[in-house]
Amino acid sequence: MLRIHDLECCSRPPLTGPKRLTYNFQDVAFAPYGHYWKEMRKICVAELFSMKRVQSFQSVRQEEVDLLIKSVSGSATLANPIDLSKCSFSLTASIIFRIVFGKQFQGIELDNDKLQKLVFEAEAMLGSFCASDFLPYVGKVIDWFTGFHTRLESSFHELDSFFQQVIEDHLDSGPTKDDEEDIVDVLLRMEKDQTQNDAIQLTKDHIKAILMDIFIAGIDTPAINMIWAVAELARKPTAMKKAQNEIRSCVGKKGKLTENDVSKLTYLNMVIKETLRLHPPVNVWAIGRDPDIWDNPEEFIPERFIENPIDLKGQHFELLPFSGGRRICPRINMGMTVLELALANLLYFFDWKLPIGMREIDIDMEEKVSLTVGKKTSLMLIPIKYNM
Structure with missing residues (x-):
């Protein structure tokens, strides 16, 4: 199907x-x-989402994850449940804002409720039923x-106004050094340097x-994946403990988890694969x-990927969370890097407990269907600071 x-x-x-x-x-x-799609995708893959470009934003991801851990640590001292859904959205929004729109957003408090409403409304408009698509007149x-x-026009004008302001701010601030370019800088430079032969x-x-594209998918998808992963682990404490033991053993006495450590976390990788199998975005x-491919397909069993060559890159039809073939998501590297680093840090620094009176089976796993498939209700858990 994806080849022939x-x-x-x-x-x-x-x-x-x-x-x-x-x-x-x-x-x-x-x-x-x-022709247009092929040329534009080449630009995106080569200039915006290459591994080199993704790695250039490593410090941004690390700084924002560190801020998340600091914020959750403050809540951990009170031993009250926190809204992990809101935390994950705030994290991915902050990372995407800095990667895409630049340093001027660093340290700025975002109105996450308004931003989340804007993203969700745009997703709804992209995925909603429009009668005129099927009945041109009626x-x-x-x-x-x-x-x-x-609703569609309101969503468009709100997004367009925001993007226009970002572009004007970049044009007013002048050129940026190559090693400090954000994605808007890259696109504006390409527009300026293009020739009639392009x-x-x-x-x-x-x-x-x-x-x-980046604003909608880049913010929502990694946040959704992160919440599903933590929710599944919270429902299966043995798997969570196994993931935490692996992470804490890898980090040792360093007291800090970086992207260089993530590649060594075999079980965490299996947890992410299993999460994306059950909850593809x-x-x-x-x-x-x-059931013809997976044993006990409804159960969360990360161990099923032990010595299993199936990956997430669209080469195996059994697991296609980011699609495959020509239309495979070009932002896999960017999204997966955020997901792996954030999830590993949350599991390293904290033990996670259910609110008083709640059992694992009580966690609501109902889906909210939009352009992406997220968890319908917020995930509320109690963070307990890990004593290193």
Whole structure:
């Protein structure tokens, strides 16, 4: 399917919501397959999401994870439950803001409630049913009654205004040193340096469309994955303890966990694979729960990946949390690096307890379906500071 027949199913339908929010499909995620998509994806893979570019933001990720640990430590002294869903969203939002929009966001308190509402509303518009996509004439009347187009225009103008302000701020501040470039700097530099012979002539709308892709998927997806992982571990304390023992043994007396340590954490890697098998961020749910492929497919068993060559990079049809083939997510490296570092630190620095009177079986695992599949209710756990 992903090798022989990939070409037949790798395009995208021209739906109303994505068309508006991506400036008439000038992004990568929703653009139809063709010359434009191929050239734009090349730009993104080579310039924005390469491993070299991802590694250049290592200090940003480490600083923001350290701030998260400091914040949770303050709550741990009170032994009260904390909203891990809100914490994970705040972390990924802060990282994406600094990586994409630059240093001017460092240390700035973000209005996370407003930001979360903006992201969720945009996701809803990208994934919602639009009657006029299926009933060209009658559908417009239906959409008028439901208020779909009003919501869509409101979401678009709010995002467009934000992206425009970011671009203007970067233009006003002048050029940036190569080693200090954020993603907006890279895109503006490419627009400035392009020639008439380039395959694509970048405009500000192209830049905004790419920013929309990163802004929506980059913030929400790693946060969702992190919450599902902690929720599954909280329901299975033996697996959580095993992951914590591995991490704490690896770190030893250093007292600090870095990205260099993460590659050594075999069991944590299995935990992440198992989480993404059960809770893929996109609609490939049935593949990960196929009883013909997986033993006890409904159970969380990280050990099933011991000496199992299946990876997350789209090469194995049994596990496709980020899709595969030509349309595989180009931001895998960026998202996975954030997920691994944050999850490892949360498990290293804290033991996690359920609120008083709550049992493992009481954790609500109901899904909230939107453009991505997140946990419907917030994950509330009590952090207990680990004594090193």
